[in-house]
Amino acid sequence: MSGTARGWSLAAGLTVAGAVAVWLATASLNNYLLTLIAFAGINVILAVSLTLANGLTGLFSLGHPAFMMVGGYVAAILTFPASRKGFMLPDLPDWLAAQQWPLLPALLAGGAAAGIAAVIVGFPVLRLRGHYLAVATLGLIFILRAVVNNLDGYTRGALGLSGIPRLTDLWWVYGWAVATIFVCWRVKQSSLGRTMMAMRENEMAAACMGVPLARTRLLAFAIGAILAGIAGGLWAHLVTNLTPTSLGVFLAFQIVVMIVLGGQGSITGAAVAALGLSAIANLLRPVEQTTGLYGLTQIVVALVLIGVLIFRSQGLFGSREPAFLQGKAVPSLPERQPATPDNTDPQRGST
Amino acid sequence: MSDYLLQQLANGLILGSMYALVAIGFSMIYGIVRLINFAHGDIAMIGAFTALAALMAADLPIIVVVLAVLLVGAAVGLAIEAVAFRPLRGAPQVNGFITSLAVSVLIQNTGILVLTAEPRSVAFPAFLSQPIAGLPITVDLVDVLIVVLAIVLMAALGAIVNRTRLGMAMRATAENLDVARLMGINVNRAIMAAFAIGSALAGMAGLMWGARYGQIDPMMGFLPGLKAFVAAVIGGVGSIPGAMLGGYLLGLAEVLFVGLLPPEYAGFRDAFVFGTLILVLLVLPNGLLGRAAEDRA
Amino acid sequence: MPVPVLEIDAAQVWRGQTHVLHGIDLTVGEGEIVALIGANGAGKTTVLMTISGLLRPRDGAVRYRPHGGDPVDLARLAPEAIVGLGIAHCPEGRQVFASLSVRENLLIGAYLRRDRVAVAADLDRVVARFPILGERARLPAGSLSGGEQMMLAIGRALMSRPRLLLLDEPSLGLAPQIVETIFDILGDINRAGTTLLLVEQNAAMALELAHRAYVMETGRVTLSGAAADLADNPEVRRAYLGAADETMAGR
Numbered sequence: 061m062s063g064t065a066r067g068w069s070l071a072a073g074l075t076v077a078g079a080v081a082v083w084l085a086t087a088s089l090n091n092y093l094l095t096l097i098a099f100a101g102i103n104v105i106l107a108v109s110l111t112l113a114n115g116l117t118g119l120f121s122l123g124h125p126a127f128m129m130v131g132g133y134v135a136a137i138l139t140f141p142a143s144r145k146g147f148m149l150p151d152l153p154d155w156l157a158a159q160q161w162p163l164l165p166a167l168l169a170g171g172a173a174a175g176i177a178a179v180i181v182g183f184p185v186l187r188l189r190g191h192y193l194a195v196a197t198l199g200l201i202f203i204l205r206a207v208v209n210n211l212d213g214y215t216r217g218a219l220g221l222s223g224i225p226r227l228t229d230l231w232w233v234y235g236w237a238v239a240t241i242f243v244c245w246r247v248k249q250s251s252l253g254r255t256m257m258a259m260r261e262n263e264m265a266a267a268c269m270g271v272p273l274a275r276t277r278l279l280a281f282a283i284g285a286i287l288a289g290i291a292g293g294l295w296a297h298l299v300t301n302l303t304p305t306s307l308g309v310f311l312a313f314q315i316v317v318m319i320v321l322g323g324q325g326s327i328t329g330a331a332v333a334a335l336g337l338s339a340i341a342n343l344l345r346p347v348e349q350t351t352g353l354y355g356l357t358q359i360v361v362a363l364v365l366i367g368v369l370i371f372r373s374q375g376l377f378g379s380r381e382p383a384f385l386q387g388k389a390v391p392s393l394p395e396r397q398p399a400t401p402d403n404t405d406p407q408r409g410s411t
Numbered sequence: 412m413s414d415y416l417l418q419q420l421a422n423g424l425i426l427g428s429m430y431a432l433v434a435i436g437f438s439m440i441y442g443i444v445r446l447i448n449f450a451h452g453d454i455a456m457i458g459a460f461t462a463l464a465a466l467m468a469a470d471l472p473i474i475v476v477v478l479a480v481l482l483v484g485a486a487v488g489l490a491i492e493a494v495a496f497r498p499l500r501g502a503p504q505v506n507g508f509i510t511s512l513a514v515s516v517l518i519q520n521t522g523i524l525v526l527t528a529e530p531r532s533v534a535f536p537a538f539l540s541q542p543i544a545g546l547p548i549t550v551d552l553v554d555v556l557i558v559v560l561a562i563v564l565m566a567a568l569g570a571i572v573n574r575t576r577l578g579m580a581m582r583a584t585a586e587n588l589d590v591a592r593l594m595g596i597n598v599n600r601a602i603m604a605a606f607a608i609g610s611a612l613a614g615m616a617g618l619m620w621g622a623r624y625g626q627i628d629p630m631m632g633f634l635p636g637l638k639a640f641v642a643a644v645i646g647g648v649g650s651i652p653g654a655m656l657g658g659y660l661l662g663l664a665e666v667l668f669v670g671l672l673p674p675e676y677a678g679f680r681d682a683f684v685f686g687t688l689i690l691v692l693l694v695l696p697n698g699l700l701g702r703a704a705e706d707r708a
Numbered sequence: 709m710p711v712p713v714l715e716i717d718a719a720q721v722w723r724g725q726t727h728v729l730h731g732i733d734l735t736v737g738e739g740e741i742v743a744l745i746g747a748n749g750a751g752k753t754t755v756l757m758t759i760s761g762l763l764r765p766r767d768g769a770v771r772y773r774p775h776g777g778d779p780v781d782l783a784r785l786a787p788e789a790i791v792g793l794g795i796a797h798c799p800e801g802r803q804v805f806a807s808l809s810v811r812e813n814l815l816i817g818a819y820l821r822r823d824r825v826a827v828a829a830d831l832d833r834v835v836a837r838f839p840i841l842g843e844r845a846r847l848p849a850g851s852l853s854g855g856e857q858m859m860l861a862i863g864r865a866l867m868s869r870p871r872l873l874l875l876d877e878p879s880l881g882l883a884p885q886i887v888e889t890i891f892d893i894l895g896d897i898n899r900a901g902t903t904l905l906l907v908e909q910n911a912a913m914a915l916e917l918a919h920r921a922y923v924m925e926t927g928r929v930t931l932s933g934a935a936a937d938l939a940d941n942p943e944v945r946r947a948y949l950g951a952a953d954e955t956m957a958g959r
Binding site (some may be wrong): 101118184192195200202206209210310313336358359361365369373 | 508679
């Protein structure tokens with residue numbers, strides 16, 4: 061899908077094929093299945109958007125659920141029927157309580173709010189590295205949860221917002237998934253994307269070449285957060301209720317699993333892994349329910365993740381995209397070395 | 412000092428004791444393998460359920476329960492190290508902590524699978540919940556025991572780390588793994604010792620949590636575990652005295668935050684802790700007692 | 709040549725993805741001081757790491773003959789086992805344990821030795837050789853100066869009672885007078901019966917101290933022989949001893 065005509069026509073073809081699949085699905089499948097597919101699509105948005113920070117730029121964030129919460133609450137408050145707002149959300153200012161927006165602008169507003177939140181927290185938090193960044197972004201989930209809990213005049217606190225209109229359908233999710241993949245793909249193939257990958261490989265060398273580190277980091281984080289905010293809005297209008305604990309650490313973990321399985325930095329990998337993982341979860345859920353073995357799905361997922369990290373840490377696709385999706389015009393960077401330890405293997409001879 | 416404040420300080424000391432015990436493990440393990448073990452808090456959960464099993468099923472005397480919890484904690488730590496972390500030694504740091512997150516999810520959900528997510532109450536022997544008479548504040552025997560036991564364990568840890576051959580090997584390995592090997596130190600054994608000791612202390616903290624708050628569930632370990640990590644960061648990750656100090660400071664700060672501010676702020680308790688984390692990492696990246704940073708900020 | 713204690717035979721060593729040693733042959737005789745000189749990146753440190761077990765050769769052999777007995781293949785052993793055979797490696801850049809006390813650093817050098825009385829005696833001997841270490845015994849090693857840390861690193865290595873001592877750039881970053889002192893001490897250590905394999909950038913000093921020497925270039929041995937002969941070799945003089953070369957100067 062790079063700048064070549066062949067790439068564009070392939071992209072258009074895939075998009076149309078997907079749309080046909082969605083049309084067939086909506087025409088033939090029942091509501092329950094359609095909802096499951098919509099969740100899988102939201103997972104694609106989440107995984108692909110997190111790829112920018114976690115995979116390409118090497119900023120390991122676990123904060124996606126926090127940005128989903130921002131986007132979800134903002135969008136839900138905007139679409140909520142004005143007639144019930146005064147009663148359920150008494151602290152909303154009058155001008156806001158009178159609003160009742162359609163889905164698209166509400167989603168965009170949610171995404172914008174999540175982006176602004178990402179920029180605000182990004183200034184301090186993105187100075188951290190490695191697992192310090194991971195824990196700090198995990199902390200964002202708990203911080204936001206506390207904020208939502210305590211702004212109960214705006215959010216209904218721990219009770220959660222229920223009765224959100226069910227505006228999300230498979231078409232909405234599909235459209236945003238395509239948009240997300242498109243945006244992230246273009247970013248990856250652009251000079252911004254190459255800058256991000258350069259930072260991931262060697263921050264100091266990138267800085268020496270004049271890469272604006274702080275701005276690039278913030279951009280990767282904020283673009284991901286905007287898309288996560290939109291995904292949060294889609295989620296809220298699919299599930300129709302949103303509580304401070306709906307989007308938490310488990311979700312953060314699952315998104316991370318998707319991008320690790322897909323290969324960190326690979327958009328195709330993230331999308332495929334998101335669909336695959338959603339399918340596995342949906343297949344295992346009935347098993348859990350009939351056998352009463354609750355927790356089974358997460359156990360399987362965790363074991364798969366540990367296995368992948370030990371035996372194939374580059375995931376499905378490494379940092380690359382499959383060759384048939386690559387146009388010829390833009391050469392992709394060589395795949396990231398799986399950074400094996402050098403010779404000084406502490407294991408040697410002692411086990 | 413008002414009785415109210417005194418009560419808050421006592422509560423902070425008790426909470427801080429538990430944070431400190433968990434934080435020590437974070438620091439020991441980080442110090443030696445440069446890895447944050449997200450599953451560390453879940454070992455506390457396993458410790459709590461071990462205590463429950465030992466008390467309910469076997470009705471063992473409390474001292475035996477304590478020993479059993481220490482042993483089970485150590486065993487779980489060793490198992491995690493061998494299965495999940497040793498194969499990844501030398502791999503990028505990111506892989507290490509994703510793995511530990513996976514181990515955490517694995518432990519919690521195995522707990523849910525086996526025990527269900529329902530909270531259970533732990534019935535400790537009644538004499539433990541007797542209030543200490545003659546004090547202006549409410550302190551039960553169990554509270555005193557928590558604080559005393561934590562101090563005893565930390566003193567024992569200090570003796571092991573600073574006075575024994577194993578402790579010296581652990582410190583040397585933490586500082587420079589390759590050179591430690593050149594001295595003839597079996598670094599695998601030193602790493603296993605760090606996991607075993609740290610995890611035993613975490614298990615103990617879980618027992619204390621159950622004894623003080625009465626209810627335990629398979630997810631109980633994660634959030635206090637993360638907070639204990641915050642405590643370790645405050646003290647300086649990698650520093651054992653720092654972890655102790657950070658644990659008590661965070662315990663006191665959290666209790667005082669809730670106790671001294673108007674009640675409407677109480678809900679921001681977790682936000683306060685994680686806000687503190689971000690602040691400390693930015694202002695004092697090496698913590699209060701930590702050595703020079705590697706790549707944390 | 710004296711009885712060999714160490715023989716490296718056609719060793720091929722890789723560090724990660726990089727092929728560093730392309731078939732090295734090297735022999736160290738009992739009681740010798742052997743110097744290994746060469747430019748940065750020639751693979752000198754890699755040779756020492758291969759002997760002490762931090763690296764494992766992909767091909768070739770590293771044979772050690774303790775007390776003239778049957779050869780042991782070091783390539784199969786872990787570093788912690790190799791120390792026990794009497795080979796101590798004093799790594800580049802000193803690498804003392806900065807947070808441990810000076811005394812602890814010395815004791816950790818004797819980590820594998822269980823004979824407390826003999827260890828205490830050796831501790832006294834090392835402190836007698838390096839009095840400054842006795843004065844600073846309780847201080848963290850990180851507080852010592854560079855030269856003192858070098859002495860500590862040598863003392864630490866001696867605490868394992870090595871028969872073969874590997875030294876990586878003992879002169880690195882130290883003032884000239886201190887380097888003189890260190891090299892004098894190395895001579896003493898050798899006269900007391902320890903075999904030395906010395907890696908040095910400072911070729912002049914190394915060739916003065918050593919009995920024999922090897923010159924390495926990009927992972928291969930290019931020259932070897934008696935140290936005095938090498939010191940007179942015009943190529944060595946030009947490349948490593950900084951001597952002005954007439955033909956070059958004439959151009």
